[in-house]
Amino acid sequence: MLDEKQMPSEKQILAKAETLIEALPYFQRYAGRSFVVKYGGHAMGDPKAAQDFAEDIVLLKAVGINPVVVHGGGPQIGAMLKKLGVESKFIDGLRVTDKATAEVAEMVLSGGINKELVSWISKAGGKGLGISGKDGGLVTARKVSRTVKDPDSQIEQVVDLGFVGEPASVDTAILETATRSGMIPIIAPIAAGEDGHTYNINADTMAGAVAAALGAARLFLLTDVSGVLNKDGKLLTDLRPADIAALQEDGTISGGMIPKLQTCVTAVESGCEAAVVLDGRVPHAMLLEFFTSRGAGTLVSAT
Numbered sequence: 001m002l003d004e005k006q007m008p009s010e011k012q013i014l015a016k017a018e019t020l021i022e023a024l025p026y027f028q029r030y031a032g033r034s035f036v037v038k039y040g041g042h043a044m045g046d047p048k049a050a051q052d053f054a055e056d057i058v059l060l061k062a063v064g065i066n067p068v069v070v071h072g073g074g075p076q077i078g079a080m081l082k083k084l085g086v087e088s089k090f091i092d093g094l095r096v097t098d099k100a101t102a103e104v105a106e107m108v109l110s111g112g113i114n115k116e117l118v119s120w121i122s123k124a125g126g127k128g129l130g131i132s133g134k135d136g137g138l139v140t141a142r143k144v145s146r147t148v149k150d151p152d153s154q155i156e157q158v159v160d161l162g163f164v165g166e167p168a169s170v171d172t173a174i175l176e177t178a179t180r181s182g183m184i185p186i187i188a189p190i191a192a193g194e195d196g197h198t199y200n201i202n203a204d205t206m207a208g209a210v211a212a213a214l215g216a217a218r219l220f221l222l223t224d225v226s227g228v229l230n231k232d233g234k235l236l237t238d239l240r241p242a243d244i245a246a247l248q249e250d251g252t253i254s255g256g257m258i259p260k261l262q263t264c265v266t267a268v269e270s271g272c273e274a275a276v277v278l279d280g281r282v283p284h285a286m287l288l289e290f291f292t293s294r295g296a297g298t299l300v301s302a303t
Helices: 010-030 041-045 047-062 074-084 099-123 173-180 203-214 241-249 257-268 285-291
Strands: 034-039 066-071 089-091 094-096 128-132 139-149 156-170 184-188 190-193 198-201 218-223 275-279 297-300
Touching: 010 285, 034 047, 034 203, 047 066, 047 099, 047 184, 047 285, 066 099, 066 173, 066 203, 074 099, 094 156, 099 128, 099 156, 099 184, 099 190, 099 198, 139 198, 139 203, 156 190, 156 203, 173 184, 198 203, 203 218, 203 257, 218 257, 218 285, 241 257, 257 275, 257 297, 275 285, 285 297
Parallel strands: 034 066, 034 218, 066 184, 128 184, 139 190, 156 198, 218 275
Antiparallel strands: 089 094, 139 156, 190 198, 275 297
């Protein structure tokens, strides 16, 4: 029983009612649509952030939206490799995934992080279904390679990163079956190739491919930054592919933000309605971005 000091004031009650009224048009517009959320970064190591994230995902499901979660786990893989004494080789900052590393990655992603997220979703009142790209033929992978520039000759050379892949095709049947049954798919970025090998896939890339295949209303990439900032440190709230190309050309966009935005561009040009880069450290950032007029990140759309 709440005492008088704990009871919400009339002003607080009205504020909550106004928030719900503000969100109502979004609920109505996107009922039955899919949201694909890439979960990673700071939030994965913080129990309170994980709880908030799970509650947000369950809320989306409760209001008629179909959330699909794709999670990362690079730091956890690195920690497990170190614990097991498996040495990691890097080429130009990229981890080479040999057979031993691939096995550890699958163990950590599919067996550890994935099931932990299912537990958080369950605790929040949802029905999580933990899968990887292997399950139900969800994703077929193909091997990827990268090029690095020789420091002496300045010639681009192809490097073999081992069992690192990218989605060659996505079959959404298992996701559609799960969502119709009231479940929330939680996807580990592991998939089999046509050659029978298991490949580790970048979680952003996996999420983008799934969002495009589903024709998702939104792709959310939760990061450890507030979004794309201009050279004055101001958040850029709306971008188009041409804007991103120009910002990359003048150096405004650099480093790890480049592949994230490339994922967004590919997704929105391949069937996803819009993609958002936002700060997963902010409580309920995803809900603030989508269900209020204030927004909370950088939205990328094709037009």
